[in-house]
Amino acid sequence: MKVRRVRNWIASPGMVAMIFLLTPPPAHAHAELISSTPAASSHLSILPTKIVLLFGGNLSDLDGASAVIVTDPSGEEISNGPSEVSASSLTRELNSSKAVGAYHVDFRVLSEDGHPVAGKFDFFLHDPEVNQPAKGAADSDKFPAQKSFLAVHTKQMIIVFLVLFTIGTWVFVEARARRRRSSM
Numbered sequence: 001m002k003v004r005r006v007r008n009w010i011a012s013p014g015m016v017a018m019i020f021l022l023t024p025p026p027a028h029a030h031a032e033l034i035s036s037t038p039a040a041s042s043h044l045s046i047l048p049t050k051i052v053l054l055f056g057g058n059l060s061d062l063d064g065a066s067a068v069i070v071t072d073p074s075g076e077e078i079s080n081g082p083s084e085v086s087a088s089s090l091t092r093e094l095n096s097s098k099a100v101g102a103y104h105v106d107f108r109v110l111s112e113d114g115h116p117v118a119g120k121f122d123f124f125l126h127d128p129e130v131n132q133p134a135k136g137a138a139d140s141d142k143f144p145a146q147k148s149f150l151a152v153h154t155k156q157m158i159i160v161f162l163v164l165f166t167i168g169t170w171v172f173v174e175a176r177a178r179r180r181r182s183s184m
Helices: 002-022 149-183
Strands: 031-035 050-055 065-070 080-088 090-092 101-110 116-125
Touching: 002 090, 031 116, 050 101, 065 090
Parallel strands: none
Antiparallel strands: 031 050, 050 090, 065 080, 065 101, 080 090, 101 116
8 A cells, every 4th residue: 555655646746747748838928029110131222111020929919018129320310209119010200311320229018927128230321322231140149149059948947857767666566566575
């Protein structure tokens, strides 16, 4: 009777671990920047009338929770009016400017799950009469940093370890119980 209790005690955590292992991981609702208009590192000859940022998850519509600011090459803010949130996009009107050079975009958003995200990027305005630089050059700011395998899969690795530990313990207890039964 005692072996059966031990076996049930070991099997229960094993079943819980198996359920966690077989359950798909929850979707990450954190709002990550997917694209923007104008795009990061893009070269333009005409400044758009607004900036639109598109995120991978819905944004919180709380007043002031999400904002985008655009500054011209001299550091003057050219964004105008309030930042507007609509599902997974953030939009803000831009004042006209003909200043040639790098325009800086700073944003901060709050995803629906309460996770804050901030970022920045540049786009460039060129004189339409001057040849634009070659496109396609890799820009390290445009590509997000890669996370290590361990950082991404820590939860899954812990679950696999727990399952293997539980199975190993169960096999050990069963083998010991068989030896006792056979020696009797």
